[in-house]
Amino acid sequence: KNQVEQSPQSLIILEGKNCTLQCNYTVSPFSNLRWYKQDTGRGPVSLTIMTFSENTKSNGRYTATLDADTKQSSLHITASQLSDSASYICVVSARDGGATNKLIFGTGTLLAVQP
């Protein structure tokens, strides 16, 4: 069964600190991996997307890594800000027949940045 697991479930850090969120997946055949940020009461917003051949992708203070061999990804947030408080969802796209964009969502890591 295709699954995406994330850790930790929740995390509290102080403003200005760095943090790393983890994602493990068992999705086959793999198409790509995305990290989404979901603010409370909002829909998810795409942060990064990586295909099989990419092992790192940055978007401002967000840096995602992908190890397709071990089926692991991480999202590193540098110099955290209060506005980074949100749920971060790892999403793996599977090839399903003709569909190349069938998304499988993790349960998310809830990040709280405190002043």
Next chain:
Amino acid sequence: GAGVSQSPRYKVAKRGQDVALRCDPISGHVSLFWYQQALGQGPEFLTYFQNEAQLDKSGLPSDRFFAERPEGSVSTLKIQRTQQEDSAVYLCASSFLPREGKSTDTQYFGPGTRLTVL
């Protein structure tokens, strides 16, 4: 331009009532997706439209759930005889290409409709 919009943002229904949730995708987007997100969980796929054609409804949990996109733009998700387990946030997303197209095509999400069934 405008993003994906959904209405209503909040809906409270008594058990057994029918509800209709609306999604206005980004203009020109071919693909439209509906997801169900339970509290503290990630979204789960419900159904997919390519223009007006519903090509995948494998995620719909029961025959009480029905979705349509008659003119290939606005979509409605209808839930008949609502049950308490239907309480969730219902997210709509759209993307420019068909799902069988470029795999890195981004899905843009609406804010969701929070359904509470009493």
